[in-house]
Amino acid sequence: MNSSPAVANSHIKLTIEGRLANIGMVGAVTRILSSESGFSVMSSTEIELAVVEAVTNVIKYGLLELPSSDVELSLTYYEQYLAIEISDLGIPMPSQALEDADGSVFDYLEHDMDTWPTSGMGLSLIKAVMDRVEYSSMNGRNTLRLIKLMESVDATTDS
Amino acid sequence: MNSSPAVANSHIKLTIEGRLANIGMVGAVTRILSSESGFSVMSSTEIELAVVEAVTNVIKYGLLELPSSDVELSLTYYEQYLAIEISDLGIPMPSQALEDADGSVFDYLEHDMDTWPTSGMGLSLIKAVMDRVEYSSMNGRNTLRLIKLMESVDATTDS
Amino acid sequence: MTLENITIKLNVGSKKMENMTIKHQGAVAIIEPQRKRIDASFAIKFREDVVALVEQGQKKLVLNMTNVEFIDSSGLGAVVSIMKVIGGNQNLTLCYVKDSVLAVFKLTRMDKIFIILPNEEEAVARLQP
Amino acid sequence: MTLENITIKLNVGSKKMENMTIKHQGAVAIIEPQRKRIDASFAIKFREDVVALVEQGQKKLVLNMTNVEFIDSSGLGAVVSIMKVIGGNQNLTLCYVKDSVLAVFKLTRMDKIFIILPNEEEAVARLQP
Ligand SMILES: Nc1ncnc2c1ncn2[C@@H]1O[C@H](COP(=O)(O)OP(=O)(O)O)[C@@H](O)[C@H]1O
Numbered sequence: 001m002n003s004s005p006a007v008a009n010s011h012i013k014l015t016i017e018g019r020l021a022n023i024g025m026v027g028a029v030t031r032i033l034s035s036e037s038g039f040s041v042m043s044s045t046e047i048e049l050a051v052v053e054a055v056t057n058v059i060k061y062g063l064l065e066l067p068s069s070d071v072e073l074s075l076t077y078y079e080q081y082l083a084i085e086i087s088d089l090g091i092p093m094p095s096q097a098l099e100d101a102d103g104s105v106f107d108y109l110e111h112d113m114d115t116w117p118t119s120g121m122g123l124s125l126i127k128a129v130m131d132r133v134e135y136s137s138m139n140g141r142n143t144l145r146l147i148k149l150m151e152s153v154d155a156t157t158d159s
Numbered sequence: 160m161n162s163s164p165a166v167a168n169s170h171i172k173l174t175i176e177g178r179l180a181n182i183g184m185v186g187a188v189t190r191i192l193s194s195e196s197g198f199s200v201m202s203s204t205e206i207e208l209a210v211v212e213a214v215t216n217v218i219k220y221g222l223l224e225l226p227s228s229d230v231e232l233s234l235t236y237y238e239q240y241l242a243i244e245i246s247d248l249g250i251p252m253p254s255q256a257l258e259d260a261d262g263s264v265f266d267y268l269e270h271d272m273d274t275w276p277t278s279g280m281g282l283s284l285i286k287a288v289m290d291r292v293e294y295s296s297m298n299g300r301n302t303l304r305l306i307k308l309m310e311s312v313d314a315t316t317d318s
Numbered sequence: 319m320t321l322e323n324i325t326i327k328l329n330v331g332s333k334k335m336e337n338m339t340i341k342h343q344g345a346v347a348i349i350e351p352q353r354k355r356i357d358a359s360f361a362i363k364f365r366e367d368v369v370a371l372v373e374q375g376q377k378k379l380v381l382n383m384t385n386v387e388f389i390d391s392s393g394l395g396a397v398v399s400i401m402k403v404i405g406g407n408q409n410l411t412l413c414y415v416k417d418s419v420l421a422v423f424k425l426t427r428m429d430k431i432f433i434i435l436p437n438e439e440e441a442v443a444r445l446q447p
Numbered sequence: 448m449t450l451e452n453i454t455i456k457l458n459v460g461s462k463k464m465e466n467m468t469i470k471h472q473g474a475v476a477i478i479e480p481q482r483k484r485i486d487a488s489f490a491i492k493f494r495e496d497v498v499a500l501v502e503q504g505q506k507k508l509v510l511n512m513t514n515v516e517f518i519d520s521s522g523l524g525a526v527v528s529i530m531k532v533i534g535g536n537q538n539l540t541l542c543y544v545k546d547s548v549l550a551v552f553k554l555t556r557m558d559k560i561f562i563i564l565p566n567e568e569e570a571v572a573r574l575q576p
Pocket residue numbers: 053057058061062091092093094097101119120121122123124391
């Protein structure tokens with residue numbers, strides 16, 4: 001563990017209308033910023049995946065009745081990690097949904113076609129690729145907070 | 160000229176703190192979105208250049224006394240053009256600055272080193288690479304509006 | 319009719335909206351999605367188009383993923399659906415799967431189910447008797 | 448001292464903050480900016496570092512632009528300043544200039560002033576007597 005406080009290098013906020021057609025933009029922006037900020041190609045893809053899954057859920061479920069409402073994405077690149085917040089004013093995620101997504105959807109039987117999943121993978125994927133996933137809903141605003149650590153963090157000692 | 164109204168494909172709004180360190184992000188995002196939206200590599204570079212010049216000016220001049228104020232960038236990709244708005248709540252650009260930037264800064268003498276410009280090129284570059292440049296300042300909000308036409312626009316007839 | 323026209327208008331825009339190309343080689347159809355991204359904005363249409371082909375009698379498929387740079391869980395769900403409809407991995411192979419796409423197959427263990435081959439020739443050959 | 452420490456902290460972060468590398472070949476110094484972008488956040492520092500080198504007596508320079516993917520008017524202004532300090536294009540050449548960077552030289556007609564060569568060998572050779 002490094003005891004020095006993280007240094008904020010840059011922060012960017014993106015706002016899109018909650019339409020599935022806008023997802024590609026969000027993904028492309030997230031990937032390019034992550035890779036320019038020092039994440040590997042593979043980590044950048046994982047970050048892109050998590051953000052796309054999260055924004056898709058907001059559009060598909062949270063904004064179902066509010067098709068033109070906005071989704072806000074905030075990316076803050078610290079020295080040792082990236083903090084992402086995806087927030088909206090739609091219907092909150094059911095309280096147990098995040099906990100339920102425990103990766104068991106991937107415990108299907110390879111030889112039994114009937115057990116292969118075709119949906120219900122999004123939240124489990126987010127949890128698989130992110131180092132921390134938290135959800136909160138306050139005053140009508142829902143926020144999913146994702147943390148991804150930098151690969152190259154080494155436990156340096158302060159001099 | 161095509162008489163059909165432009166179809167908005169996607170719109171994204173970016174907000175950054177007005178610090179020079181954030182310029183790289185803005186440039187990278189602008190380039191990737193432009194190229195994903197169908198602009199050529201060269202046009203995407205030109206769009207990136209114009210946005211970087213404009214945001215730099217806001218930070219260097221407009222937000223000089225307000226170093227932590229935000230810069231908003233809005234990108235709207237229509238079928239036949241891209242509309243960019245860069246807006247801030249800082250000091251407005253002097254009214255004649257945009258008009259003064261008539262490209263004459265590039266009329267230096269190749270053989271006379273003393274005439275080579277080392278600054279004052281930003282606004283002229285924006286005008287050189289964009290198809291339309293407009294500036295307005297209202298209720299404390301300054302907005303630079305840039306238009307770049309899609310290369311592949313052909314004058315189709317409505318059927 | 320009006321809706322049809324609007325669709326066409328969007329399609330002639332700057333974005334390449336063509337969804338996929340289909341080639342035939344013997345009993346095998348080679349499908350090449352013409353999108354960089356298979357996400358929730360495309361997954362349903364993609365699955366429907368391919369499933370329609372299978373239901374028309376196409377029994378062996380290669381998915382040539384050369385253009386696809388990103389897939390999410392809805393895209394993967396579409397591919398799994400197609401696999402189910404066509405009856406398993408003796409009838410469907412994939413090729414030119416980029417690392418960023420393969421990563422999602424691995425995260426979901428789907429790399430154990432799908433037969434992923436380096437190129438189209440091998441992907442087609444694997445399906446021929 | 449405190450400021451120094453803060454700078455070092457930033458430098459050991461994930462971002463490669465090393466600004467440029469310098470190699471020597473005879474009387475020629477080859478400078479390679481280690482940044483993808485030469486914009487207003489880097490232009491002044493870049494100019495100062497190179498001008499310091501010239502003022503220390505370095506009379507011939509190659510700018511190897513292999514890492515640079517983007518330059519804006521402040522970056523270009525820095526390069527022009529360096530050219531002025533070193534006394535013109537018989538003492539400074541550029542190489543590995545990417546199209547995106549060359550575009551800005553062309554827009555400002557600076558491609559007429561700078562000698563831009565395809566590779567480092569030719570850029571060095573041009574400066575040797
Ligand atoms: N933002 C959200 N708002 C409301 N419900 C949500 C949200 N995100 C997820 N859910 C619920 O959680 C379930 C699991 O989501 P996910 O793992 O992404 O899989 P899928 O979307 O394929 O069902 C969804 O079916 C939905 O009921």
